[in-house]
Amino acid sequence: MDVRPGGVWHSLDGVDYNNYIGVMSPERLLYSHGDGEEEPFRVTMTFDEH
Incomplete structure (x- = not known):
């Protein structure tokens, strides 16, 4: 993925x-995904340092 x-x-x-x-560097990545035929879904990934 090219962010x-x-x-x-x-x-x-x-x-x-x-x-x-979008990217909310460095802790969050947001994207939508779909095939153009159906409503896309949105994903939010949040990264946390342990």
């Missing part, structure tokens, strides 16, 4: 998805 603005998700099945939303 820069306008980045693309390069999937393992060879499909590229333009689904990047």
Whole structure:
């Protein structure tokens, strides 16, 4: 996944998805994902140092 603005998700099945939303560096990554046919879902990953 290219997390820069306008980045693309390069999937393992060879499909590229333009689904990047944003990075709140360094602790949060937000993106949406869908195939263009159905409503995309949004994902928020929050990273925490242990």
